[in-house]
Amino acid sequence: MFYNEYAMIIYVKLKDPSNTVYFQSIIGTYSHLAWTRTEDAKEGLIKIISTNERVDEVKELLRNLKDEIEFEEVKI
Numbered sequence: 001m002f003y004n005e006y007a008m009i010i011y012v013k014l015k016d017p018s019n020t021v022y023f024q025s026i027i028g029t030y031s032h033l034a035w036t037r038t039e040d041a042k043e044g045l046i047k048i049i050s051t052n053e054r055v056d057e058v059k060e061l062l063r064n065l066k067d068e069i070e071f072e073e074v075k076i
Contacts, residue, residue, distance in 0.1 A: 001073070008055050010048040010062070015070035017044030023069055027061070034058050045074070 024036045034050035050058045
């Protein structure tokens with residue numbers, strides 16, 4: 001996880017890269033929390049960007065998503 005004065009960035013790697021669109025559509029539903037960007041589709045690497053004010057909500061959303069989609073947070 002990376003912070004600066006404006007944003008928080010988390011990189012996640014999906015166990016199954018075919019879940020990329022599904023993962024991003026779920027995050028996209030909560031557009032007030034975070035934005036996503038596919039960094040490497042083949043590897044299932046996704047960048048999640050949020051404002052610092054929403055960090056706790058984004059972390060909670062990711063914890064809940066782990067029940068549906070297998071992924072891990074990675075350092076870049």
